[in-house]
Amino acid sequence: MASRLKLFAPLALFLLLAMLLYRGLSLDPQELPSALIDQPMPAFSLPSLGDEDRTLSVADLNGEPMLLNVWATWCIACRVEHPYLQKLADEGVTIAGINYKDDSAAALQWLADLGDPYRFSVVDAAGTLGLDLGVYGAPETFFLDAKGVVRYRHVGVIDARLWTGRLKPIWDDLQGTVP
Amino acid sequence: MRALLFFAALLFAGLFIAEPGFAVIETYEFSDPALEARYHGLSQELRCPKCQNQNIADSNAPISQDLRRLVYEQLEAGSSDEEILDDMVRRYGEFVRYRPSSDGVTLWLWVLPLLLLIIGFGVMISVLRGGRAVPAAAEAVDEGKLEALLRSESSEANRE
Numbered sequence: 521m522a523s524r525l526k527l528f529a530p531l532a533l534f535l536l537l538a539m540l541l542y543r544g545l546s547l548d549p550q551e552l553p554s555a556l557i558d559q560p561m562p563a564f565s566l567p568s569l570g571d572e573d574r575t576l577s578v579a580d581l582n583g584e585p586m587l588l589n590v591w592a593t594w595c596i597a598c599r600v601e602h603p604y605l606q607k608l609a610d611e612g613v614t615i616a617g618i619n620y621k622d623d624s625a626a627a628l629q630w631l632a633d634l635g636d637p638y639r640f641s642v643v644d645a646a647g648t649l650g651l652d653l654g655v656y657g658a659p660e661t662f663f664l665d666a667k668g669v670v671r672y673r674h675v676g677v678i679d680a681r682l683w684t685g686r687l688k689p690i691w692d693d694l695q696g697t698v699p
Numbered sequence: 700m701r702a703l704l705f706f707a708a709l710l711f712a713g714l715f716i717a718e719p720g721f722a723v724i725e726t727y728e729f730s731d732p733a734l735e736a737r738y739h740g741l742s743q744e745l746r747c748p749k750c751q752n753q754n755i756a757d758s759n760a761p762i763s764q765d766l767r768r769l770v771y772e773q774l775e776a777g778s779s780d781e782e783i784l785d786d787m788v789r790r791y792g793e794f795v796r797y798r799p800s801s802d803g804v805t806l807w808l809w810v811l812p813l814l815l816l817i818i819g820f821g822v823m824i825s826v827l828r829g830g831r832a833v834p835a836a837a838e839a840v841d842e843g844k845l846e847a848l849l850r851s852e853s854s855e856a857n858r859e
Contacts, residue, residue: 552748552794553792553794554792555788555789555792556790621761651765651769654790654791655762656748656749657762
């Protein structure tokens with residue numbers, strides 16, 4: 521009897537492998553898990569876009585849950601994403617921006633032309649904050665809770681389908697947190 | 700024959716003409732040659748997060764330039780290799796190292812291939828042994844039945 525069962529071993533192996541490979545089809549190898557999940561936001565001290573005298577720091581990101589969106593005018597996908605961010609901001613989602621390795625004049629022009637969904641944008645001209653955050657491709661969006669702890673990171677464009685399907689539940693979860 | 704020789708000579712010359720494969724554009728001035736050696740070591744050990752199958756020494760992506768600058772600055776500031784690698788892992792996760800540390804989840808990366816190899820050998824040995832030890836016993840032949848079968852076959856052939 522046991523030897524009969526052994527005959528099924530190749531089939532079982534095949535099924536296992538097929539399952540693994542099938543799973544692999546729907547995984548994005550470009551997507552890296554963030555090393556910052558459940559870690560506090562790294563410290564920074566950078567000027568605010570449009571108000572260079574104002575220095576922004578981690579303290580400006582505390583107090584309420586918010587999205588931290590890494591964007592730049594050279595980033596085409598950011599332009600694709602922009603109208604949806606504007607819509608989210610209109611619906612009451614707090615969004616802060618990091619203007620990543622960009623020209624401030626061009627960035628201000630972009631916001632003037634396309635609208636400004638950001639409460640404020642941090643000017644990260646040298647990309648140092650981006651390095652600390654492990655940014656590897658704009659747009660990236662970090663979900664911060666009220667304590668300023670990174671809870672989620674999404675790499676790529678946020679659109680309606682992604683937001684309602686995957687991201688909104690995460691955002692809603694953050695609403696319960698208190699500073 | 701002469702053409703072949705010429706071709707071989709060309710190939711041979713190519714060995715000397717070819718540059719070592721570094722796509723690095725910027726150069727850094729190191730205060731100490733030892734630092735420079737460590738810089739080359741580290742930049743080949745760190746993986747570019749954007750272009751995933753290149754190390755940061757080979758990649759010309761902006762992110763790799765930033766990471767190279769960071770390595771350079773940290774080396775000049777007196778950080779040890781271990782500190783620099785840890786700092787990179789803190790930003791980008793274990794992914795950024797071509798030789799991930801052997802603890803936590805990444806332990807599986809090291810142990811699993813060995814484990815699979817051992818299991819494979821185990822299966823191979825058991826199959827080889829099993830094949831020799833138990834030859835499939837043929838069913839006992841009923842001589843009378845065989846005779847009858849053969850006879851009916853031959854009589855059918857005769858009729859055609």
